[in-house]
Amino acid sequence: MKNKEKSNLSNSEIFLNIYNKLDEFIRRESGNSYKESFSHVVKNSKNKIIPRFKDELISLGELRNAIVHSPKYGGQAIAEPHQSTVDKINFIYKAITSPPKVIPEFQFAVVGAKEDDEIKEILAEMRRSSFSQFPVFNKDNEVIEIISNNTISRWLANNIADDGTLLLENVKVSDFMQEIEFENNYKFVSRNSSIYEAYDIFIQHINKHKRNLDGIFITNSGNRKEKLLGLITIEDIANKV
Known part of the structure; x- marks a missing residue:
């Protein structure tokens, strides 16, 4: 019976139900x-997700006013939202009230290496698992650096012989660390961070430093001494937000 009642609601009624919950x-x-x-509240909200939808929220607020304050004809709202508009406000409502977290969205076993490990082993694993960067750990398994594809490319360019040969025997991870262009170019977030918060870290870093972060590591509380739960790149997260 409940589902039947829901199916009989007009788009304007569904829209207003969601809008009122979001407003509250x-x-x-x-x-x-x-x-x-509503527009004042949206513009001055401290919620880090709301600015992402600010213009859409203000427009949806104007639509709400048109539905509520316009006269009805035959018991129906003169401003009846399209289904795409109903879907949009529902998406925004969920994004703001229960945003997806970085865990489990980006949870996986992070493959890394120690400074004294041979580089050919981690390069082989990168090829098998298709990841583009990896952390370097100290003896206590704490992250001390991150090596990206750019780092690897610079090392290769500087170590290819004139005849095109390349020797990786006895080459250590520490040798590649010398080619890191920007040291400590990574951040940490807690498992409870939203994907929007993580994405904003990338954007803020780009705006401030005019370059991208190599990655964001995920730990339980965002402490670098904790076990890694995942790793995010801007390419990974851009498709999610």
């Missing part, structure tokens, strides 16, 4: 009363 969530989170306009 944003106001409760920010401590704003209903004296302030």
Whole structure:
């Protein structure tokens, strides 16, 4: 019976139901009363996800006003949202109220190496598993650096013989570390961080330093001394947000 009742709701009714829940969530989170306009609350929210949808939220607020304040004809709203609009506000509602977390989205066993390990072994694993960077651990299994494809390319360019041969025997991970262009070019986040928060770290770094991070490591609380739970690259996360 409940599902049947839901199916009989018009798009405007479904839209307003979702809008009201979203409005209540944003106001409760920010401590704003209903004296302030929805657009004011959106523009001044401290929620890190809301700015991503700011323009859409303000437009949806204007649509809400049109539905609520316009006269009805035959009991139907004159401003009846398209299904795509209903889908959009539902997507935004879920993104803001229960955003996907970096775990389990980017959870996997992170393959790394020690400074004294031979590079050919980790390169073979990179090829098998199709990953583009790996952490370097110290004796306590703490991350001390990250080696990316760019680092590997620079080392290869500097070590190919004139005849095109390349010897990797006895070459250590530490040899590749000398070719790292930007040291400590990585960050850590906790497992409870949203994918939007992680993405913003990449964007903020680019805006500040005019270059990209090699990666973001995930640990339980964001502490670098904790076990790695995953690794995010900007290519990985761009498709998610």
